[in-house]
Amino acid sequence: MQLIKLSATDSTNAYLKDLMFNNILGDFTVVMAHSQLKGRGQMGTNWLSEPGKNLTFSVLVKSLDSPVSEQFLLNIYVSLAIYDSLTQLNVPDLKIKWPNDIMSGHSKICGILIENILSGHHIQASIIGIGLNVNQLTFNNLPNVSSLKLLLGKTLDLDELLTSIVENLKKLLGNPSKGGHNRPFELYESRLFRKDKPSTFKNQDDEMFMGFIKGVSSAGKLKILMEDNIMKEFNLKEV
Numbered sequence: 001m002q003l004i005k006l007s008a009t010d011s012t013n014a015y016l017k018d019l020m021f022n023n024i025l026g027d028f029t030v031v032m033a034h035s036q037l038k039g040r041g042q043m044g045t046n047w048l049s050e051p052g053k054n055l056t057f058s059v060l061v062k063s064l065d066s067p068v069s070e071q072f073l074l075n076i077y078v079s080l081a082i083y084d085s086l087t088q089l090n091v092p093d094l095k096i097k098w099p100n101d102i103m104s105g106h107s108k109i110c111g112i113l114i115e116n117i118l119s120g121h122h123i124q125a126s127i128i129g130i131g132l133n134v135n136q137l138t139f140n141n142l143p144n145v146s147s148l149k150l151l152l153g154k155t156l157d158l159d160e161l162l163t164s165i166v167e168n169l170k171k172l173l174g175n176p177s178k179g180g181h182n183r184p185f186e187l188y189e190s191r192l193f194r195k196d197k198p199s200t201f202k203n204q205d206d207e208m209f210m211g212f213i214k215g216v217s218s219a220g221k222l223k224i225l226m227e228d229n230i231m232k233e234f235n236l237k238e239v
C-alpha cells in the first residue's frame with residue numbers, strides 16, 4: 001500500500017485530486033491526514049474531526065474502468081468493506097444508511113465521500129474519502145453521532161484500522177466473491193438502516209411524508225414504499 005501521511009491538509013480528497021492529474025500515483029494510493037482544515041462532507045457540507053483522534057483518509061482507485069451508469073456499485077463496495085472491518089471489531093448493531101453512512105444503532109460513526117473523475121461515459125478514476133470517528137469522545141452536542149471508542153470503551157490503533165479497511169476494499173474490488181460477497185447488492189440492501197420500518201422523510205419542498213425503505217435501484221436510487229402502496233425511487237437531492 002502506497003501511503004502518504006500528512007500532518008495537515010485542506011482535504012485528503014482535494015489533495016489526491018490535485019496529484020492524480022500528474023499521473024504519478026499508483027492504484028490504491030492512500031492519503032491520510034492528522035488534521036483536515038477544510039474537510040468535505042456530502043452535498044457541500046463540512047466534515048469536522050478532532051485532529052489525531054480519527055481516521056480521515058482517501059483512496060485513489062484507477063483500475064475500475066466502469067461505465068458511469070454503474071457508479072453506485074462503488075458506494076456498495078466501500079460501505080461493505082468498512083462494515084466488514086467494523087464487524088471484526090464487534091461494533092454493535094451496524095447498519096448502512098443510504099447512500100453510504102455507516103451507523104451503529106441510531107448514531108453515525110462514518111461518512112463516505114466518493115468523487116469520480118470521468119472521461120466521457122467512463123469513470124477514469126475514483127477518489128474514495130472516508131471519515132471514521134475512532135477515538136474522539138465529544139461531538140459538540142451533535143445528536144446521533146458516535147465513535148468507536150464511545151461504543152467499545154477502548155482506544156483503537158488508527159494505522160491498523162486503516163490497513164484493515166484498505167485491504168477489505170482491495171479484496172472486494174479485485175474480486176467480490178473473494179471478499180466473501182457473491183451478491184454485494186443484496187447484502188448492501190439487507191444491511192440498510194431502517195429497512196422495512198415505517199420512517200418519515202422530508203422532500204425538496206420541506207414536506208414530510210411516510211414510507212418504508214425497501215432497497216436501492218441499480219442506479220443507486222432509494223426505493224421507498226409509499227403509504228398508498230406505490231413504490232417510488234428518490235435520489236439524494238430529493239429526499
Ligand code: BTN
Nearest residue numbers: 011040041042057111112129131
Ligand atoms: C459525509 O458527509 O458523511 C461524508 C464525509 C466524508 C469525510 C471524508 S474525511 C476524508 C475525506 N476528505 C474529505 O475532505 N472528506 C472525506
